[in-house]
Amino acid sequence: MGAEKKWLFTLFSATFFSLLLLVFCSISTFGFPKPFPSMIYHGSHYPPSFAYYIFGGHGDKDRILRLLLAVYHPRNHYLLHLDVDASDDERHKLVAAVKAVPVIRSFGNVDVVGKPDRITYMGASNIAAILHAVSILLKLDSGWNWFITLSASDYPLITQDDLSYVFSSFGRDLNFIDHSSDLGWKEAHRFQPIVVDPGLYLARRSQIFHATEKRPMPEAFKIFTGSQWVILSRSFLEYCILGWDNLPRVLLMYFNNVIMSQESYFHSIICNSPEYQNTTVNSDLRYMIWDNPPKMEPHFLNISDYVEMVQSGAAFARQFKKNDPVLDVIDDKILKRGKHRVVPGAWCAGRKSWWMDPCTQWGDVNVLKPGPQGKKFEEVIANLIEDWNSQSNQCK
Ligand SMILES: *[C@@H]1O[C@H](CO)[C@@H](O)[C@H](O)[C@H]1NC(C)=O
Numbered sequence: 215m216g217a218e219k220k221w222l223f224t225l226f227s228a229t230f231f232s233l234l235l236l237v238f239c240s241i242s243t244f245g246f247p248k249p250f251p252s253m254i255y256h257g258s259h260y261p262p263s264f265a266y267y268i269f270g271g272h273g274d275k276d277r278i279l280r281l282l283l284a285v286y287h288p289r290n291h292y293l294l295h296l297d298v299d300a301s302d303d304e305r306h307k308l309v310a311a312v313k314a315v316p317v318i319r320s321f322g323n324v325d326v327v328g329k330p331d332r333i334t335y336m337g338a339s340n341i342a343a344i345l346h347a348v349s350i351l352l353k354l355d356s357g358w359n360w361f362i363t364l365s366a367s368d369y370p371l372i373t374q375d376d377l378s379y380v381f382s383s384f385g386r387d388l389n390f391i392d393h394s395s396d397l398g399w400k401e402a403h404r405f406q407p408i409v410v411d412p413g414l415y416l417a418r419r420s421q422i423f424h425a426t427e428k429r430p431m432p433e434a435f436k437i438f439t440g441s442q443w444v445i446l447s448r449s450f451l452e453y454c455i456l457g458w459d460n461l462p463r464v465l466l467m468y469f470n471n472v473i474m475s476q477e478s479y480f481h482s483i484i485c486n487s488p489e490y491q492n493t494t495v496n497s498d499l500r501y502m503i504w505d506n507p508p509k510m511e512p513h514f515l516n517i518s519d520y521v522e523m524v525q526s527g528a529a530f531a532r533q534f535k536k537n538d539p540v541l542d543v544i545d546d547k548i549l550k551r552g553k554h555r556v557v558p559g560a561w562c563a564g565r566k567s568w569w570m571d572p573c574t575q576w577g578d579v580n581v582l583k584p585g586p587q588g589k590k591f592e593e594v595i596a597n598l599i600e601d602w603n604s605q606s607n608q609c610k
């Protein structure tokens with residue numbers, strides 16, 4: 215072989231191998247999910263992120279999984295809790311189902327409580343479980359800005375891009391908590407009776423029991439009460455969990471013997487602490503329909519409620535029966551979510567088709583693309599922020 219031929223041969227093989235490499239590269243980028251997550255940035259220049267606590271009991275595995283997919287975003291963190299009534303088998307199946315979602319496996323941002331709590335209906339063990347969840351989420355992830363509680367019977371009415379986009383329009387110290395000091399019938403029926411929650415010390419299922427004595431209303435602090443469904447800021451929860459001021463701890467001990475204390479615990483702390491009382495926005499951002507007078511739980515929502523529910527501009531709604539057809543309508547019309555797929559957002563980089571999930575590939579996860587339902591939500595929030603500025607219904 216002459217020198218020129220040798221050179222040509224080298225050039226030819228180099229080109230050939232480059233082409234081959236290119237083909238392989240394109241197959242691996244377009245044909246398979248990216249094996250590594252894209253970088254997540256937190257801080258004031260980036261969209262806020264959320265820590266979700268989703269809980270349920272025996273038989274709620276599938277509902278929790280569906281709800282998780284409907285509120286999923288790689289930037290958030292999720293803690294799932296099947297309480298002690300559910301079997302370990304159900305818990306393991308939930309873990310397996312979560313791990314089977316490629317994006318969740320890559321970002322590793324969903325955890326399942328392995329040592330479940332016992333939760334007594336109407337008892338203080340509800341607060342213990344929520345504080346447990348907050349502590350875990352604070353320890354696991356230093357990036358989230360707000361903590362959101364959801365039960366297995368809840369569902370979102372906006373996408374995560376909508377939520378994060380609208381929440382980037384105000385300070386990250388605001389707390390969304392429905393509250394009032396107008397106790398009404400609750401004074402005699404909730405705060406004067408003394409109850410004990412056996413869920414905190416017995417190993418079997420039982421109900422709260424009432425002491426024969428009643429106690430007077432507290433004088434050292436004022437009681438506030440409202441919806442147990444809250445969206446609380448990281449800074450307020452650090453104040454509650456770390457307890458450098460004794461108020462959160464004193465109230466925890468007081469509310470240990472109060473019926474349905476999860477409707478008053480955070481509400482009373484926030485309104486009795488001078489540093490945080492100005493950070494309360496008086497709404498839980500949920501859509502619910504109550505009887506008059508209210509029963510223990512709101513109505514089950516169905517397709518007849520769809521239009522009003524969507525017009526409310528709420529972020530979440532409750533409560534729904536398992537796989538109620540209205541959830542399919544919400545998936546289809548609002549979330550644009552396919553069956554067994556996560557809710558799409560600007561981070562999904564794949565092509566959308568009936569056979570391919572666009573969220574098995576991802577690009578920059580720090581960008582947002584709010585949709586039409588986000589506009590409605592934005593209006594609701596703008597009105598609430600106006601109320602907040604006027605300080606007309608905070609901690610009153
Ligand atoms: C909260 O608002 C009240 C009434 O506007 C004001 O007097 C007080 O200084 C505020 N507290 C803080 C900590 O900003």
Ligand SMILES: *[C@@H]1O[C@H](CO)[C@@H](O)[C@H](O)[C@H]1NC(C)=O
Pocket residue numbers: 513514515516517518
């Ligand atoms: C929806 O629920 C209401 C009661 O909450 C009921 O009257 C109505 O018939 C239900 N609609 C459907 C389509 O099931």
